[in-house]
Amino acid sequence: MAWIHTAAVLLLGARAVLAPASAALEQEWLSATTNAIDGQQLFSIDCSVPESDCDIQEDMSYPSVFLLQLDQPAVRYRGARQAAAMLHFIWRRTRPAVTQGLDAEGLAAFKTADETVFVAYLDSSDRELFGVFEDIARRYRDEFSFGTVVDPAVAEAQGVKAPAVVCYKPVDGDIVTLKGFEGVEELDGWVKEASRRVIGELTVLNQQRLLDRGWPMVYLLGSTESERQRLRKSLYKFARNYYDSLTSVVVDPFEFPDLMGKLGLEPGVFPAGAVHQLSKDRIYPYPKGQSFSSDALQRWGLDVYQGRIKPWTPPGVTTTYEDLGPTRVATRKISMANMPGVKIRIAGHDEL
Known part of the structure; x- marks a missing residue:
């Protein structure tokens, strides 16, 4: 395939008999192309046409979305099949994994630029924590946006004391703060839970x-x-x-x-x-x-x-349920409110 410098492409099977999965994704794709900003080039290819060149990766399946960038491997999109989510993915992938040194104006825009945004407030001399944050950003750049703030005045205006990482979820109106962090795995576990949407x-x-x-x-x-x-x-x-x-x-x-x-x-x-x-x-x-x-x-x-409804039993399976009364529904509870150094603000209110 002759690639242009940067583009996202939707690969489809035969358009004449589009499967429901392809038809649903194509509808969202058309919406994405309509709302793409300058520099985001989106197009689709009917891979059933003999002269089409769809050989991007082995074991291809349709429909699929790929981001193509000159002199870089194709990146397959595996997120939600929504127009906005696909455009966010393109935006993230065409920027550095971490947007460094946000000022007050840049931070204001960055916090609402994606469905889930992580901002690390750090001392400019703390290279170790910069490295930890960048490692996590590379792991999750396909899903979330990452930036840093090093200006103490910007951090103070946000009510944040470095070092800290703040997760902004503008769709739900949630802000989750981790006060201090050390290793990659500690931050990784927090990012997994902090990023979780209400639905x-x-x-x-x-x-x-x-x-x-x-x-x-x-x-x-x-x-x-x-x-x-x-x-x-x-x-x-x-x-x-x-x-x-x-x-x-x-x-x-x-x-x-x-x-x-x-x-x-x-x-x-x-x-x-x-x-x-x-x-x-x-x-x-x-x-x-x-x-x-x-x-x-x-x-x-x-x-x-309370056990008034029995679980579903797959066909051909015989079983009995003897303990359907009230019971704890999981073996453990993850409560971010009880995690050391974590403060949660939901829709503008603090949850202690």
């Missing part, structure tokens, strides 16, 4: 770390981006109330085509939802046809918690 999007990049929390997973599946946004809006109150003890995500069923079957849900029926109690590996499909509201989900969840 995030399940992706191949974050799936395992969300499962690793150990708390029940609440899966909310919608067939279109607009339907997933409606689920986010209607269940935000519920997910906010149980943020520490549940992991709530919306799911693009075309990105995870086998998930509905694994959750005991009827294929092709949307919206749909289920809870996976990870500590006991039990799955509870949300009743088909029941409304998706915070109150309805909370009432159903209470029935699950």
Whole structure:
């Protein structure tokens, strides 16, 4: 493929018979091309045409999105299939992993430039902590934006004392602060938890770390981006109330085509939802046809918690459940409010 200097490309199968997954992604891609800023070049290729050159990587699957930059390996996009998320990815990947030395004006813009932003407030002479932060930035640059502030006056204006790292999540209105850090693994663990949205999007990049929390997973599946946004809006109150003890995500069923079957849900029926109690590996499909509201989900969840609803049993499996009464729903609890040096401010209010 003859590459131009920097471009993002959507690779599709036969357009005449676009599969639902390709059709859904192409719709978001068209929106992204409409809203791309200067310097972001986006185009798509029909890979079913004989003369098309789609040989970017081995084991190609369609649809796929790649970022192409001259003299650099192609980078495959594995995030949420939303126009805004894809544009954020291009913006991150065409900038340094860390935006250094933000001033007051630059910081104000940077904090809202992405869905999740990490800013390290550091002493300019502390090269060790700069190295730790840069290591983490390289690990997660496909998902989040990273910047630094070294001007004490800028830090003071933000009410931050160096060294510290602040996670800004403008969509949820959350600000999470880590006061002081030392090693890479300490910062890595904090970044994983601090970055978690009230209702995030399940992706191949974050799936395992969300499962690793150990708390029940609440899966909310919608067939279109607009339907997933409606689920986010209607269940935000519920997910906010149980943020520490549940992991709530919306799911693009075309990105995870086998998930509905694994959750005991009827294929092709949307919206749909289920809870996976990870500590006991039990799955509870949300009743088909029941409304998706915070109150309805909370009432159903209470029935699950008190043992009035039995877990789903896969076809052909015989089992009994003898301890369906109230029980702790996970083997451990991760509460950032109790982590040393961590302060959480939610929607402008401090949570102690």
